Amino acid sequence: MKTLLLSMAVLATSALSAFAAEPAKMVDTKMGKILATEKGMTLYTFDKDAKDKSNCDKACLKKWPAFHAAAKAKAEGDWTLVKAADGKEMWAYEGKPLYMFVDDKMEGDMKGDGMGGVWHVAK
Template sequence: MRYHTRAFIAAAGTALFLTGATAAYADGSGHGEARSVQTARSAVSASSSATVSATSGPLGKILVNNKGHTLYLFQSDKTDKSTCNGDCAKAWPPLKAHGKPTAGTGVNSKLLSTITRSDGSKQVTYKGHPLYTFVDDTKAGQTNGQGLDAFGAKWYVLGTDGKEITKTPPSSPSGGY
């Protein structure tokens, strides 16, 4: 009997968490569910050290997180300072970490660091650029945020050399690598 009670409580808690996350981002943009999933992923990845790796594709060698999701820089950011907060950070979740970030395959560990965001959390940087994912990149390798002008500046994929990649990805039905 105790087992069933624990299972019910666990299921109810999970449902409550996911419902709350969806409601928090249901802003009429049609991306509430994608954002709630991304928020859950961010919460899980923020609970451990973040890993930044490299992958190759149509845009060249780019940085990705531990789930293979593309990492972007925001041109409005100043070196070692994030300017993306509030609604911006909901659409472009910062790559957060507790502790030192880990360099995966193809990444120069000397270029990885963290900064302290305005909310006190730690955000991963690469060659001084704060790193972000994009809520509309729902699968590994997608680059749907490449070249978008949002929240006052452009967003670009970051290359393994620490420089923004400004070319446009070729059109493909898969939307990614």
């Protein structure tokens, strides 16, 4: 009986750890709820991207760094992985690739919102 209970506990723990945490979090701002990195840096979408495809080239990525995924990250639910122009995997939410803005220096900065009429905070 002890062996069975121990086995069930190990199985339950393994199953729970198999569920990956979401790569970003929703935070409350003056603009409502937006997506941000775990460190609180604002995430953005680019109007020129296609569903599940980044159209931000290498020069663009210098100003708008891709929100890269960890090496063993797995897509789940609304979170998918797409290739950035630098060849690395990046996160997309509901099919929209996600980026940070180089001029955002502190948690909560949203300096990139509305830039060029094509960059928007991710919601």
